Structure formats: C-alpha cells, structure tokens
Amino acid sequence: MRDYPVILCEPFLHFLLPSGMMDKTDGRDRRMAQYYMLYKPRGLLTAKRDARRETVMSCFPEALREMLHPVGRLDRDTEGLLLFTDDGMLDVRLLRPEQHVEKEYEYRAFGLLDETAMRQLEEGVLLLEGQPPSLPARAQLLAHTSIGESAPYLPERFREKYLKNPARPVTAGKLWITEGRKHQVKLMIKAVGGHVFYLKRLAIGPVRLDEALRPGEYRPLTAEELAALMPPATSGGGTAGA
Known part of the structure; x- marks a missing residue:
C-alpha cells in the first residue's frame, strides 16, 4: 500500500513522493x-x-x-x-x-495614484476597447515618492532621461490578480492614470x-x-x- 497520495491526470500518473518530487510515467518510461x-x-x-x-x-x-x-x-x-x-x-x-491562481506584483509608476484608484483596480477596469474589464483584484498603495528616490528602479536605458526631472511624482504599490492577460498589470495601472516603469512578480x-x-x-x-x-x-x- 502506498504511503503517499496519488494524483490521477491523463495521460500521466503523478505520484507525490515524500521528497516532494513528482515521479511521472506514461507506461513506457519512468523519471523524476x-x-x-x-x-x-x-x-x-x-x-x-x-x-x-x-x-x-x-x-x-x-x-x-x-x-x-x-x-x-x-x-x-x-x-x-x-x-x-x-x-x-x-x-x-x-x-x-x-483555476484562479493569484499572482502578486510590486510596481512603480509615474503619477500619483490614490485610494480611489486602488478601489477602481479592485473592482475591475477596462484594459482595451472591445475587451471585458479586468476581474476583481486586490490593490495596495505602498507610498508616494519621486523619480529621484526611485532611481534604482528606473530602466537603465532611460535613467539619464528620467532623472532630468527628479521631482516627478511616482506611486509604489502592489497588485494581486488572478488573470494572465498580456501586459495586464501595466494596462490596469494605465487605466487609472499611471504609467508603470518597474514591475516585479513576487508570488504565484x-x-x-x-x-x-x-x-x-x-x-x-x-x-x-x-x-x-x-x-x-x-x-x-x-x-x-x-
């Protein structure tokens, strides 16, 4: 009798071993x-x-x-x-x-996004004309800062250009989404008045x-x-x- 659970998935059988690795077989070969x-x-x-x-x-x-x-x-x-x-x-x-798997992102964007913008992101925003709005999400406002303070996050090829206006306002925030549309986080932030220049995925x-x-x-x-x-x-x- 096996002492580990079995996940039945066609066309393979997946066995979750005590080590956490998956032993996969299709009846012809067997490998990790x-x-x-x-x-x-x-x-x-x-x-x-x-x-x-x-x-x-x-x-x-x-x-x-x-x-x-x-x-x-x-x-x-x-x-x-x-x-x-x-x-x-x-x-x-x-x-x-x-499956609605949530992905967590941290971003920095040009513009001052407020709590109203966060609520709009949570409720869903229109990404592109002719497409349905984004699904409900979670949004968190982390800080309002400036280009000068955000220098380490700037794209290297644009850093010199952006730093000519170091006082330009920047919003730092987090976003949790369950969709995976192309450029989704950037388009969501754009829909509420921001422009993402730094984006990092923290969790899946x-x-x-x-x-x-x-x-x-x-x-x-x-x-x-x-x-x-x-x-x-x-x-x-x-x-x-x-």
Missing part, C-alpha cells in the same frame, strides 16, 4: 519531473529559444535548458518569480483561467520568490512548495485544485 524557480532579470525574453534575443533559458545549464520550459511568461522588462518544469500538469494547474499562488536569490539565479522548488502548488486529489478522483 523537475520543478524550479528563477529570479528572472529584466532584459530577457520568456521563451524556450529566439533567433535574435537572449531568453530566460540562458540562466540554466545546457542539460536543463533542453528539459525545462517556462510556466507562463513575464514581459521582457519585468523581473521576478518565474517557474520552470517539464511537467505539463503544472501548466494546467497554474495557467487555466478557471502559495509560492513566493526566494529572497536569497539574485536576478538570474534559480533553485529547485521545495517539497512544501510543490505540495502547495499541486495539492493531492480529492477522494472523488478529481484533479487537484480543479
């Missing part, structure tokens, strides 16, 4: 699936490969580059938590809209970016993080988190 977090630096494209631009896969050794793929994406100028795996069920668990669901990692560094997920991301199936045999 891989799960990593990367502190994605700004400037890298989220893709397996690209003919012209450096991708996030350059942060990994060659053996892992061939094996892993990014779960979801971050814009090229966005930094923070990005997960990697060779297990397609993690993509299903985190990326399908019906229960998994937070390891504060010990520096941009470009990665580590395997822990057993506890895996268990939180892929909880055991219910007794009814459904997929975890469905």
Whole structure:
C-alpha cells in the first residue's frame, strides 16, 4: 500500500513522493519531473529559444535548458518569480483561467495614484476597447515618492532621461490578480492614470520568490512548495485544485 497520495491526470500518473518530487510515467518510461524557480532579470525574453534575443533559458545549464520550459511568461522588462518544469500538469494547474491562481506584483509608476484608484483596480477596469474589464483584484498603495528616490528602479536605458526631472511624482504599490492577460498589470495601472516603469512578480499562488536569490539565479522548488502548488486529489478522483 502506498504511503503517499496519488494524483490521477491523463495521460500521466503523478505520484507525490515524500521528497516532494513528482515521479511521472506514461507506461513506457519512468523519471523524476523537475520543478524550479528563477529570479528572472529584466532584459530577457520568456521563451524556450529566439533567433535574435537572449531568453530566460540562458540562466540554466545546457542539460536543463533542453528539459525545462517556462510556466507562463513575464514581459521582457519585468523581473521576478518565474517557474520552470517539464511537467505539463503544472501548466494546467497554474495557467487555466478557471483555476484562479493569484499572482502578486510590486510596481512603480509615474503619477500619483490614490485610494480611489486602488478601489477602481479592485473592482475591475477596462484594459482595451472591445475587451471585458479586468476581474476583481486586490490593490495596495505602498507610498508616494519621486523619480529621484526611485532611481534604482528606473530602466537603465532611460535613467539619464528620467532623472532630468527628479521631482516627478511616482506611486509604489502592489497588485494581486488572478488573470494572465498580456501586459495586464501595466494596462490596469494605465487605466487609472499611471504609467508603470518597474514591475516585479513576487508570488504565484502559495509560492513566493526566494529572497536569497539574485536576478538570474534559480533553485529547485521545495517539497512544501510543490505540495502547495499541486495539492493531492480529492477522494472523488478529481484533479487537484480543479
């Protein structure tokens, strides 16, 4: 009798081992699936490969580059938590809209956004004409500051230009969303009068970016993080988190 829960997911059977790794088999082979977090630096494209631009896969050794793929994406100028795996069920668990997995972001934006703007973000705002508004979110105003005080967060290629007006107002805040539309956080902030120049993802669901990692560094997920991301199936045999 097994002493660990079984998650039934077609076309694979996933066994959550005591170590927290997933033993994956399709009846032909048997190997350990891989799960990593990367502190994605700004400037890298989220893709397996690209003919012209450096991708996030350059942060990994060659053996892992061939094996892993990014779960979801971050814009090229966005930094923070990005997960990697060779297990397609993690993509299903985190990326399908019906799963409502919350992502936490920290941003800095030109403009003075107030509590009214925070309420608008929480209620939902129109992102693009002809599209439905954003789903309800959580928003937190952290501080009102200035370009001069925000110099470390400025994009390097625009830093000299922006610092010519060091008193220009800046809003620092956090946003928690459950959708994954293209440029969503930037468009939400734009809808309430701001312009994002710095964006960092801090968490995906229960998994937070390891504060010990520096941009470009990665580590395997822990057993506890895996268990939180892929909880055991219910007794009814459904997929975890469905």
